[in-house]
Amino acid sequence: MYFVYLDEFGHIGPYIERSSRKHNESPVFGLAGIILPEEAVRPFASYFLKQKGLNFKAEIDSTGKMAAKWEKKGTSFIRPKPMRQYTEARRLLHRVMKKVGDSGGHLFYYGREKKRGLHEDLNSIGLYTTCFAHTLRQLDRFCHARNSSFVVIVDQHSARKELLECAAKTMFGHKPCIHLASPPFEVESYLNQNIQAADWIATLVGRLAAYEVCPEEYQDYAYLREIFSDRLNDLKKNSLLDKRPRREVKSPASGPFASLAVLRDSMK
Template identity: 30%
Template sequence: MLIAYLDEFGHVGPYVSREHARHNTHPVFGYAGYIIPAQNARHFGAEFLRVKRTLFKTEIAQAKNPAQWERKGAEYFSTGSIARRPEQVRAFTGLVTKLAENGGSLFYYGDEKLRGTVKETNKTSEAYTVDALRETINRICRHAEHKGEEVVIFMDDFTEKSRRELVVQMYGHIYERTKTYEEMRLIVEPPLHIDSKVNSSVQFADWVCGLVGRAADYQLIADSNFSWVEQKFATQITGRFTYESKIRMLGEEPDIHHSAILRSPRVLNRTKQVGSIGNLNPQLAAFYDTLRTAPKMTL
C-alpha cells in the first residue's frame, strides 16, 4: 500500500496580476506533497522529525509547546530564509534523497487560475478546491496503478464544515469515475484529514508545497523573486517527482510536467485576459468549463 501526504500550495482566491491592489497573491492553486510505501512511512517521518529538530533546535526549545512546533513551508522557502540559511537547502534536498531511498516520490497538481475577480470569472474558491482535489485524486490513483498498489491519502486538516462537504463530493467523484477507470478502485477512502501540528509527515508535505508554490510563481510570473528555485534545487531534485505531477495551464502555454517546474525555459504569464477566457481556443475553453464534471484524466 502507498500513502500520499498532501497540503495546499499557491492560493485558492482570485488572481488578477502581481500589481493588482487586492488579488495579487498567486496565479495557481493545487495540492502537493509526497507518496511513499506504507511500510516506510514511519521511518521517513522519523527522519524528517530528526532533521527538523536539528535545524530549528533553538526555536523549538523556546516554544510554548515544543512537541507541536512546526515551520511552515512558506516560511521555510522564503527568499530571506533560503539566503540566510543555506543549511535549509541541504536539509531539504537530503530529505528528498532519503524519500527516494525509501521508495517515495514528490507529487504536485495545480490549475492555473482565470484572471479576474470572482464576479468577472464566475470561478469561486470552492470550485478551484474541488477541481484541483478531484484531479489530484485521479493522478494519485494513476500512480498507484503503475506501482500495483492501493493508496490512502492524508491531508492537512480543514474546518469541519469544509471537510464534510469535500468528503461528500470526493465520495461521489470516486464512485462515478470508477465506472470507467479501474485505477479508481485502488484508493481505499476519500482523503483523510489530520492536523499537521501532531503529524510530522504532513509537515513535510507542507514543505514540499512551499517549494512547489515558489516554483510555480517562478514559472508563471516574469518578475518573480524566486529565481533561486532553479539555482538551488533544480539539479538536486530533478527526477524526484511522479510522472503524474502537473500544472494545467490556460491559453497556448504548455502544461508543466514533473521536474520541469524547477527549470528553464519558463512558461511565464504573457497573454492572460482579465475577466474572461476569450484568449483561449474554443475547444480548450469548453474543456475548462466542464472540468469539474469530466471524469477523464489527461496527461
C-alpha cells in the same frame, strides 16, 4: 500500499497581479506533497522529526514545546532571501527530499493556473474540489501502474464536507478511482510529521509554479528554481501543472518545471 500526504499550494482566491493592492497572492492553486510506501511511513516521520529538531532547536526551545508538537511552516523559510542567507536551510530541504527518494517514495503535485483578474464565475470551493478530484485520479494512475492501493492524508480544512463528497464521487462515480482504499483522512498538522513535510514540498512547488506561469512577476523565485528544480523533477511522479493557453509558447526547457511543457512526461 502507498500513503500520500498532501497540502495546498498557491492561493484559492482571485489573482490580478503580484503588484496589485488586493488579490496578489498567487497565480496558481493546487495540491502537492509526498508519496511513501507503507513500510516507510514511520521511519520517514522519525527522520523528519530528528532533522526538524536539530535544525530549529533554538526556535523549539524558545516555545517550551517538545519537537513532536512543534511545527515549522514552509512559508516561513522557503523563500529566496532566507535560502540565500542560510545554507543549512537549503541543505535541510534537500535532505528531506532525498530521504523521500531513498525511502522508495516520490514527490507529487497537481495544480492549475488561475484566470487573471476578478471573475464573477470564480468558485473557490469548485476550484479546490476540481483540483482534488484530478489529484486523486493522477494518484490512482500511479498506483494502477504499480498494482497497489493508496490512502490520502490531508491537513484539516474548512471545506471538509465538500472534499469528502468530492472524494466519494471520485471513488465510486463514473470511472472510479479503484485504487483509493478509503476517503481521505484529516490530521492536525502540528502533530503529524509527514504532513509537515508535505507542507514544505507544497510551499516549494507553489513558489516554482508561480515563477513558471508569471516569470516576469516572480523573478526573485528564479533562485529557488536554480537550487531545487532538478531534484524535484527527478523525484516527481504523475505530476501536472495545467497552464492556461498562451499565444506565444516558450521553449519547453525554459521553466523551473522543465518537463511540464510536455505535461505528462512523468506519468510512468
